[in-house]
Every structure is written in structure tokens, then in C-alpha cells.
Amino acid sequence: MSETASTMTRPPGxxxxxxLDAAVSCRGLMKRYDELLAVNGVDLEVSRGxxxxxxxxxxxxxTTTVEILEGLLExxxxxxxxxxxxxxxxxxxxxxxxxxxxQETYLAEKLTVEETIRLFRSFFHEGxxxxxxxxxxxxxxxxxxxxxxxxxxxxQRLSVACALVGDPxxxxxxxxxxxxxxxxxxxxxxxxxRYRAGGGTVLxxxxxxxxxxxxxxxxxxxxxGKIIALGTPAELIASLDAEHIVEFSLAExxxxxxxxxxxxxxxxxxxxxxxxxxxxxxxxxxxxVPALLAELExxxxxxxxxxxxxxxxxxxxxxxxxxxxxxx
Amino acid sequence: xxxxxxxxxxSPLHQLALARFREFTxxxxxxxxxxxxxxxxxxxxxxxxxxxxxxxVYIGLVDSPxxxxxxxxxxAEGDVVVRRVPAAEANAALRRGDVALVILPAGGKAGGVAYxxxxxxxxxxxxxxxxxEALSRASGRPPAGPARVEKVTQRGSRYIDFLIPGLLGMNxxxxxxxxxxxxxxxxxxxxxxxxxxxxxxxxxxxxxSFILARLAFLAVEVTVLLLFARFAFDVVVNGSIVxxxxxxxxxxxxxxxxxxxxxxxxxxxxxxxxLMNVVSLPMWILSGxxxxxxxxxxxxxxxxxxxxxxxxxxxxxxxxxxxxSLAALALPLGIALAWCLASFTAALxxxxxx
Numbered sequence: 001m002s003e004t005a006s007t008m009t010r011p012p013g014x015x016x017x018x019x020l021d022a023a024v025s026c027r028g029l030m031k032r033y034d035e036l037l038a039v040n041g042v043d044l045e046v047s048r049g050x051x052x053x054x055x056x057x058x059x060x061x062x063t064t065t066v067e068i069l070e071g072l073l074e075x076x077x078x079x080x081x082x083x084x085x086x087x088x089x090x091x092x093x094x095x096x097x098x099x100x101x102x103q104e105t106y107l108a109e110k111l112t113v114e115e116t117i118r119l120f121r122s123f124f125h126e127g128x129x130x131x132x133x134x135x136x137x138x139x140x141x142x143x144x145x146x147x148x149x150x151x152x153x154x155x156q157r158l159s160v161a162c163a164l165v166g167d168p169x170x171x172x173x174x175x176x177x178x179x180x181x182x183x184x185x186x187x188x189x190x191x192x193x194r195y196r197a198g199g200g201t202v203l204x205x206x207x208x209x210x211x212x213x214x215x216x217x218x219x220x221x222x223x224x225g226k227i228i229a230l231g232t233p234a235e236l237i238a239s240l241d242a243e244h245i246v247e248f249s250l251a252e253x254x255x256x257x258x259x260x261x262x263x264x265x266x267x268x269x270x271x272x273x274x275x276x277x278x279x280x281x282x283x284x285x286x287x288x289v290p291a292l293l294a295e296l297e298x299x300x301x302x303x304x305x306x307x308x309x310x311x312x313x314x315x316x317x318x319x320x321x322x323x324x325x326x327x328x
Numbered sequence: 329x330x331x332x333x334x335x336x337x338x339s340p341l342h343q344l345a346l347a348r349f350r351e352f353t354x355x356x357x358x359x360x361x362x363x364x365x366x367x368x369x370x371x372x373x374x375x376x377x378x379x380x381x382x383x384x385v386y387i388g389l390v391d392s393p394x395x396x397x398x399x400x401x402x403x404a405e406g407d408v409v410v411r412r413v414p415a416a417e418a419n420a421a422l423r424r425g426d427v428a429l430v431i432l433p434a435g436g437k438a439g440g441v442a443y444x445x446x447x448x449x450x451x452x453x454x455x456x457x458x459x460x461e462a463l464s465r466a467s468g469r470p471p472a473g474p475a476r477v478e479k480v481t482q483r484g485s486r487y488i489d490f491l492i493p494g495l496l497g498m499n500x501x502x503x504x505x506x507x508x509x510x511x512x513x514x515x516x517x518x519x520x521x522x523x524x525x526x527x528x529x530x531x532x533x534x535x536x537s538f539i540l541a542r543l544a545f546l547a548v549e550v551t552v553l554l555l556f557a558r559f560a561f562d563v564v565v566n567g568s569i570v571x572x573x574x575x576x577x578x579x580x581x582x583x584x585x586x587x588x589x590x591x592x593x594x595x596x597x598x599x600x601x602x603l604m605n606v607v608s609l610p611m612w613i614l615s616g617x618x619x620x621x622x623x624x625x626x627x628x629x630x631x632x633x634x635x636x637x638x639x640x641x642x643x644x645x646x647x648x649x650x651x652x653s654l655a656a657l658a659l660p661l662g663i664a665l666a667w668c669l670a671s672f673t674a675a676l677x678x679x680x681x682x
Contacts, residue, residue, distance in 0.1 A: 070526055072682070092528055100526035106518030110354040111347055122343035123529040146354075166527070 020084040023048045023170050023201040024069055029078035031064050038064040040225035042078070048169075051192070051202040053212040055313060056222035057325050062205040063103055063174055065222070069203070070100050070172050083169060096125060099168030101159050103175045109148030113139050116147055117161055124166035137161040137191060153184025160191060171195060173204040177211060189214060207325050209313035221317055228320050236316045241269050242283045245315050246292065249277040249305045257295060265291040275324040277305070279315065340529055344537030349544060352507065361506070362549055366499045367556050370492060373618070374561050377487040385455045388413045388427035395433055398441065401466030402431075408458050422446070429455035492557045493648045494617035497579060497641035499549060501611065504583025505590065505604045507545070508538050512591040513600040522682050531681070539584060546580045547573075566651035574654065575647060575661070579640040582664045585671030586636070592679045611637035639663035 019025040024046040031039040039061045046052040054062045067073040069080060071087040071094065080087065085094050107116055117130050134140050137157040142150060150158065156176060163171060173192070177185040185208075192202060192215055206212055212219045213233045221229040221236070229236055237243070250256055256278045259271040267288040270281035282288035285308045296303060317325050336342045352358050385408050389395050395412065402410045413421050418430045422444065428451040430444040441463065445452035515521045524534060550573065557563035565572055586607055594600035614628075615621060615637035624632060632638050639660035646652035646660070654661065 072522060072526060095526070095528040098526070100523070102519055102523055102526065105520060105523045107520065107523075108347060108351055110351050115347065115350065118337065119343045119347050120527060122338050122340045123524075123527040125528070162523075 018079045018081040019045060020081060021048075022046060022081070023050070023083060024052075024203055025079075025081045026069065027079045029065060029068060029080070030076045031061075031068060031073065032076055037225050039068070039075075042222075042225070042227055044069075044220065044227070046201060046203055048201050049196075049199060050217045051196055051204070051215055053216035053219045054203070054205040054222050054227075055207065055209065055212045055219050055317070055325070056205075057207055057317075057323070060222040061225040062222050066172055066174055066203065066205055070098065071095075072100075096166065097169045099163035099166060099171040101163040101171075101173050101176060103178070105159055107147045107155070107158065107162070110146055112144050112146055113150070113158055114143040116158060117165055120162040121165045127166040128164065130165070133161045133165050136164060136194065138187070151184070153180050153187065156180060156184070156188060157191065160188065164195065168200065170201045170203070173202065175205055175207070177206070177208065185211070209317075209325060212313055219313060221313070221320065223317075223321050229316060233313055236313060237311045240281050240311050240316060240319055242281045243311050244282050244285045244288075244308055245311050246280040246282050246285055246288055246308045247277050247306070248280075248292065248303055250296075250301055251304050254301050256301075257299060261295065262292075265295060267291070270319055272318050272322050274318055274322050279318055281311065281315070281319060341533045341537055341540070344529075344534055345540040345544075348511070348537055348541035351511070352541065352545065358507070362499070362503050362545065363552055366495045366549075366553050369495055370488070370553070370557060371560070373491055374488045377491075383407070383451070384409050385429075385451070385458045386411060386427045387455055387459060388418055388421050388430040390415045390418050390430060390432045392433045397466075398431065398433055398463075402459060402462045404465070405458050405462040408455075408462065418444070427455075428452045429459060431459060488557070488561045489563055489649055490620075490645070491618065492553070492561075492563050493644035494641050496550065496553055496576070496644055497615070497637055498612060498617045499553065500546070500576060500579040500640065501583045501586075501608055501637055503545065503549065504542065504580060504585075505587045505608060507542055508584050508587030509591040509600055509604060510587075510597070511538070512588070513594050513597055516591075516594075516680065516682075517596060525681050535588070535676075538588075539581070542580055542584050543577065546576060550576045563648075565648050567647035567653070571654050572644065572647045575640065575643045575657070578661065578664050578668065579636075579644075582636050582640065582668040582671070585668050585675060588675040588679075589671045592675045595680075611635050614638070615641055617641060634663060636664055636667040639667075 018027050022045050024044060026042065026044045029039050029042040029044075030037070042061075042065055044052075044065075054065065056062050064073065068075045069082060071082075071091060082094055083097060087094065111119070114130060114134065117133055121127055121130055121133075128136075134143055137160060139154060139157060139161065142154060147155065147158065160173070160176065163173075171192075176192070177188050180188065189211070192204075196202060202215070204211075204215065216233065218230070218232050219236060220227045229239070231239070248256075256262075256273070259273075262268055262271045262278070262280060265280075265288060267282045267284050268280045268291075269283065272279050272281075280288060280292070289306075289308065293303075314325055317323070387402060387408055388411050389399055389402070391412055391414055399410050399412065402408050411421070411427055413427070413430070415432075418432070421427045422430050428445065428449065432442040432444065434440045434442060443456055443459065445456060447453065512521075515524075525531075554563075554565065554572075590603040590607060591600055594603060614624065614632050615635050616632075617637070621629075621632050621638060643657045643660040643664070646657045
């Protein structure tokens with residue numbers, strides 16, 4: 001784990017200061033809810049023009065972190081700069097330049113799409129024309145439809161439209177595609193990519209690794225209020241020291257071989273258990289798989305399932321925490 | 329697009345008020361409770377408590393040779409209905425309540441009659457008086473009593489005249505609590521308040537938009553109820569219409585303030601509904617909407633007078649029934665104003681945006 005640990009610790013001598021050039025910069029962010037330490041010392045830096053993703057399971061502290069950065073939640077400790085400004089001094093100016101999409105907002109059901117966008121447009125001094133935004137989120141044909149009659153994907157695009165209407169420099173998206181079908185998800189991804197093509201900065205949270213891999217230049221993996229790994233998706237995957245994952249499960253109630261025995265197999269660099277199966281990080285699956293099968297055969301246990309795939313961010317999370325991103 | 333339209337399009341206050349207005353008019357239930365329900369109440373109660381004409385007096389006349397001229401004399405009295413009964417059945421008719429009084433013609437040249445009735449029955453005493461008057465007139469003697477009787481049924485003294493200002497006040501309370509309180513809590517639970525807060529929207533303009541939309545509906549709801557009362561029940565406004573609307577505006581602001589107050593902390597719709605009932609039920613009963621608050625014991629009268637609905641209903645009645653000026657209603661208007669200022673101040677101090 002030393003590779004990612006180095007991206008986490010500050011080089012000695014560098015002062016713990018927030019950056020004024022970055023789109024978002026925070027140091028030592030803390031937030032406590034009664035007994036729960038929701039955010040436990042988060043440092044973040046999002047460059048202008050970048051798409052940064054906070055990836056983590058439910059309850060990891062992603063939303064709390066983002067809402068502090070959005071100026072919607074008070075922090076208990078830490079420094080925050082957004083577009084070089086602070087919430088304490090420049091709130092109104094900042095609001096004019098941010099686009100915020102919250103997790104699960106229920107927009108007024110009995111207003112039409114166009115009326116809703118026009119309402120949000122009126123809050124901003126400068127911004128896009130309602131027509132432009134309708135087109136950007138591809139809801140022109142639904143302009144006269146009541147919000148309550150839209151599908152989940154359309155509602156979500158409208159929610160993003162309300163965030164885009166002020167022509168923001170920085171767009172916050174909190175789990176923008178949770179609960180959407182694959183097609184709606186892809187159409188939202190394209191929307192984010194078009195916004196970025198225009199020079200915008202994005203900070204999003206997600207618990208879908210495909211989403212982070214597709215959209216984000218850099219990803220912070222969050223768990224229990226901390227960022228446990230930070231880097232480009234490729235860097236994080238490379239940090240596993242191997243590109244392939246072999247995942248196997250045994251019949252219910254049968255204990256898998258212990259980690260030491262598995263690590264002794266040829267080509268296995270890491271072992272983790274979680275989600276009812278065992279994951280082996282391997283350099284060469286064609287070497288590791290026969291070795292695994294031989295070992296299981298020797299022990300007289302039967303396989304219930306076996307699969308191999310290229311390593312993903314999900315595997316990075318599993319390797320670090322022993323849990324899946326979405327533990328149901 | 330001309331410049332005014334363009335400015336309105338970009339005015340957050342205008343857009344927010346417009347959104348409130350649209351949401352309300354697109355909600356069928358809200359339309360029913362605001363506009364139709366008070367009219368149904370007025371119709372129902374207006375019919376149940378309508379003023380009937382004067383009651384008829386039923387007099388039994390025992391058959392005898394002298395009965396016919398007596399019957400003619402009695403029938404000349406307007407409200408008297410004469411029933412000829414055989415002597416044997418006279419007591420039974422009295423007992424059953426078919427007649428309130430039995431007249432027995434006395435035999436002999438002197439004429440004269442005997443009355444038989446139950447003195448504990450008010451209608452029997454009325455019948456006796458009517459019979460006296462009729463018989464005196466028939467005999468050519470001047471009737472005892474006043475020289476002239478004036479019968480009056482004035483507009484303004486009927487139950488419906490009392491009821492309409494009460495319903496108006498109750499409606500202002502209901503729409504203030506629901507239109508503002510319920511809508512705000514729904515926005516809070518749906519995280520829409522938080523979403524608005526993430527934009528440069530000004531909180532003051534947001535809250536003001538609720539008041540503006542409320543006042544727009546107020547004009548409609550007051551007009552509809554007054555026009556209905558005028559044409560269906562002939563209820564008139566004796567005082568100034570302008571003063572009446574001024575009181576209605578004050579009432580709407582006062583109850584809007586209460587709506588804001590009950591909604592200022594509530595996190596759930598059930599929570600705010602409970603608070604609304606706590607606020608409105610006692611006032612529906614105590615504040616003299618359906619019957620005069622004077623019927624309650626003297627001990628709690630100061631409390632009743634201090635309630636905002638009592639103040640608003642008293643002021644509305646003062647203008648509609650007595651034609652009072654605003655100056656003459658300084659006390660109830662002062663009480664309403666105090667509630668208005670206090671509830672807005674408290675609500676804004678403790679309002680929860682998230």
C-alpha cells in the first residue's frame with residue numbers, strides 16, 4: 001500500500017496551505033455528527049478544467065465532504081477555498097459561479113420543465129438562455145411536461161440543467177446517475193463530457209466504478225471519512241501491481257484456503273475476501289488459475305464460481321478495504 | 329420581448345411568485361378547499377339556519393250553533409288556523425298538539441267563550457293572545473295593547489349575516505396555514521429549500537414570494553365568497569369594501585405568519601399537520617366562527633379575545649354587519665397586527681433552511 005500512501009502524505013517542508021489557483025482546495029476537513037466522524041481529515045485539490053471523482057460506498061462521507069465544499073454544511077475544522085474564494089467572505093459571488101446538483105432533490109412536480117429552468121435562471125445575474133440549456137440536456141420535447149411526469153433519467157437531466165443554467169465555472173454532481181438505467185446513465189455522462197469540453201471543472205461523487213473510470217481524470221477513493229487512495233484511474237489500478245483479478249467462490253459454508261496458502265500460489269500478489277467470494281490479484285492468469293485449481297483439488301473442495309477480469313477501481317477498493325463498493 | 333417582460337423573466341421574485349401561483353392553481357385539492365369548501369359551508373349552514381316566516385297558530389273551535397261567526401272572526405286574524413272539532417275530541421286534539429287552544433262557545437244570548445289550554449306551552453299563550461285580539465275586534469271594542477305594531481326582520485341580524493364573516497376569517501386561517509406552512513415543509517422534506525440555497529437566490533425574496541402569491545389568491549377567495557353570499561343569501565357589506573379588504577389582507581398576513589411559524593422547524597409533513605391542527609382547531613371552536621364567542625364563560629373571554637382569529641372575525645363582522653370604520657376596530661386590528669409581527673419575527677429567527 002506504500003505507493004498510494006505516498007500520494008496521501010505531504011512531502012516534508014510543504015506547508016499545509018490551501019491553494020488559490022485550484023478550482024477546489026481543502027485541508028484537514030472534519031465533520032462530526034454526534035458519535036459519527038463523517039469526514040475525518042480530508043485534503044483535496046481539484047485543478048481547473050479537471051474532472052475529479054470521489055468514489056466510495058454509501059456512508060463513506062462523500063456527500064458530507066461535497067456539501068461542505070458547496071457551502072451548504074458547516075465544517076468542524078479545516079480550510080476550504082473554492083475558485084480561490086472562501087465561503088465566509090465571498091458567498092454570493094461564489095454562488096453565482098457554481099452549479100450544484102444535490103443527491104435526490106424533488107423539484108416542484110406541477111411546474112413544467114421550461115418553467116423550472118426559467119425559475120433557476122432568474123436566480124443568476126449571468127447565465128445561459130433557457131433554450132440553450134434545454135438543448136444541452138436534450139429536454140426540448142419535454143419542455144411543457146410537468147416535472148412529476150418525467151422519467152427518472154429525465155428528472156436527473158433536468159436537475160443538472162438547473163445546475164448548468166448559471167453557466168458555472170465549477171459543477172458539483174452528487175451521485176448523478178444513482179438509480180438510473182444504463183441508457184440514461186450514458187446520456188448523463190455525455191452531458192458531463194460536453195460541459196467539460198467547454199472548459200468546465202467537475203467534482204462528482206459516485207459509487208459506480210465505471211462512472212469514475214469513464215468520466216474522471218483523477219479519483220479519490222473514500223472510506224469511513226478518509227481518502228484512502230488518490231490518483232488517476234490508471235495509476236490506482238497499476239498500484240495493485242497486477243492487471244488481472246481472479247475471483248472464485250466455494251459452496252456455502254466451505255471455508256476458502258487461508259490467505260497465506262493462496263499467496264504462496266505462483267503469480268498471486270494479493271488476496272482479499274469480501275462479498276462472499278475471494279479475489280486474487282495476479283500478474284498472469286494463465287499461470288495462477290491452474291495453480292489455484294490444483295490447490296483446491298488437493299484440499300478436496302469444489303468451486304461454486306470462477307471468473308477473471310482486468311483490474312478495475314472496484315478491485316482497488318476491495319484490495320484496500322476488504323469490502324465491495326456496494327455491499328448489499 | 330419588450331423590456332418589462334424581459335425584466336420580469338429575470339426577476340427572481342416574479343419567477344418565484346409565479347411558481348407558487350402555478351403550483352397552487354394546478355392542485356385541484358387546493359382549489360377545492362380554498363374556493364369551493366367555504367361556499368359549501370355557507371350553503372349548508374345557511375339552509376339549516378335560514379329564517380322561516382312567522383309560525384301559524386292552530387285553534388280548535390268546538391262545534392256549536394254559535395261557532396260559525398266565531399270562526400269567521402278568528403280567521404280574520406292573519407296567522408290563525410281554525411279547526412272545528414266535536415266536543416268529545418277537543419281534549420284529545422289539545423293533548424296531541426294538533427291545536428294550541430280550544431275555544432268553547434258559551435250558550436245563551438250573552439255570547440262569550442271559554443278557553444282551554446296548557447299554560448306551560450308557549451304556543452298556547454300565543455294562541456290565547458291571538459284569539460283575544462280577534463274576538464275583541466269582532467265585537468267592535470278596541471283591542472287592548474299598543475296602538476301600532478311594527479314587525480321587522482332586518483338584513484344583518486340573520487344567522488347567515490353572522491356566518492359569512494366567520495367563514496371568511498376561517499378561510500383566511502386555513503389558506504394561510506396550508507398555503508404557506510404545508511408548501512414550505514414539503515419543499516424542506518424534498519430538499520428543494522436546500523437546492524435553492526445552493527443558488528444565488530435571496531432568502532428574503534423567496535419568503536416574500538409566498539406572501540405575494542398568498543395575497544393574489546386572497547383577492548380571489550374573498551371576492552368569490554362575498555359575491556356568492558350577496559347573490560345566494562342577499563348578504564351585503566354595510567361598511568366600506570376597501571376597509572373589508574384591508575382587514576382581509578391583515579388577516580392573511582397574520583395567518584401567513586402563523587403558517588411560516590408552524591413550518592419553521594418541522595421536518596416532516598405529519599409534523600407540520602399536527603402543529604396546524606393544534607393552531608387551528610381551538611380557534612375554530614373558540615373564536616366565534618359559527619356562534620358567538622360570548623357564549624363561553626366570562627373567565628376565558630380575555631383569552632378568546634386575544635386569539636388572532638377572534639380579532640380578525642370581529643373586525644370583519646364589524647365592517648360587514650355594523651358598517652364600522654377601521655378606527656372603530658382599533659382593538660381587534662391591533663391584536664391581529666401584534667400576532668402578525670410576533671409570528672413573522674419568531675419564524676424568521678428559527679427558520680430551518682435544510
